[in-house]
Amino acid sequence: MKLHKEGYTIMAVTAIVLILINVGINYLLPDGYWIPRLILIGSIIIFLLVTQFFRVPKRIVHQSDRQIVAPCDGRVVVIEEVVESEYFKEPKRQISIFMSPLNVHINWNPISGVIKYFRYHPGLYLVAWHPKSSTENERTTVVIRTIEGIEVLFRQIAGAAARRIRWYVKEGDQVEQSTEMGFIKFGSRVDIFIPLDAEVKVNLQDKTVGSVTVLAELK
Template sequence: MTLHREGYTIMAVTAIVLLLINAGINYLLPDGYWIPRITLIASIIVFLLVVQFFRVPSRVVHKSDTQIVAPCDGRVVVIEEVVETEYFKGPRRQISIFMSPLNVHINWNPISGVIQYFKYHPGLYLVAWHPKSSTDNERTTVVIRNKEGIDVLFRQIAGAAARRIRWYVKEGDKVEQSTEMGFIKFGSRVDIFVPLDADIKVNLQDKTVGSITVLAELKA
């Protein structure tokens, strides 16, 4: 299993803390007590949970100029027409994907093109499913323009536990669909805004596989 570089420090710190806890309990309690054994088992479980969070999946992707793929693993929690006020300043179809702590938390580019707009917004840490998390939470806004001149906007949104958003793109970058663009640590959500005439390919509560699941088909 390959592990993501964003997790190296957290995994190392977690391992050190757990080792110190176990060493302390073994020193303070005499041999034969059940507490050291329970602590060791719990520590192993905690460490494995942290490790699995930073796993990097191996996936075979199929790239398309007209299809928008899911930028993350998770579950579709919103499909609705909204007014996007930051960049488009007009109506768009919003698709929101909630990422649980058990999901892979790498973020991928949903379409190929050029980054037309990027902005980081400091903010609050409301729970990811809160209606105002899309506008009030810490977040990034990324707009990719494909070769047909169609703009697709997506946001990495921090949640109550996810307070570390990472991104690896900037304005002017040429990006390829299904390539890595960032990482959100410990659960959150991603919003995608597509044209109203895009053909939506997912339903509410559908599970998405980042870089693979097709969310929508763009009109030529």
């Protein structure tokens, strides 16, 4: 299993702490006690859970100028018409995907084009499903303009547990659909805003596979 670079430090620190705990327990308790064995088993489980947060999946993707793909793994929790107030300042279709701690945490570009707008916003750490998390939590806002001039906006949003957002794009970059654009550590959500006339291809509660699942098709 390939592991993501964003997890190297966390996995190393976790391993060191767990090793020190187990060494200390074995030193303090004589042979024959069951507690050291129980703590060792628990430590292995904890390390495996932390490790799986940073797995990098192998996926076969098919790029399309007309299709908008899911920027992350997760579950569709919102499909609604809203007024996007930061960039478009007009009605758009919002699709929100909730990422649980068990999902792959990589984020991908939903469509090919040029990064026309990027902003990082420090903020709160409300739970990801809170109505105000999209506008008050720590987040990034990214707008991609396609070769045909269509703009798609998406946000990485930190949650109560996800307190670290990473991004690998900046304004002016040319990006390709389904390529890696960032990482959210320990789960959260991603909002994507698309044109109202785009044909939505997912339903509420659908599971998404980042860089693969088609969220919508552009007219």
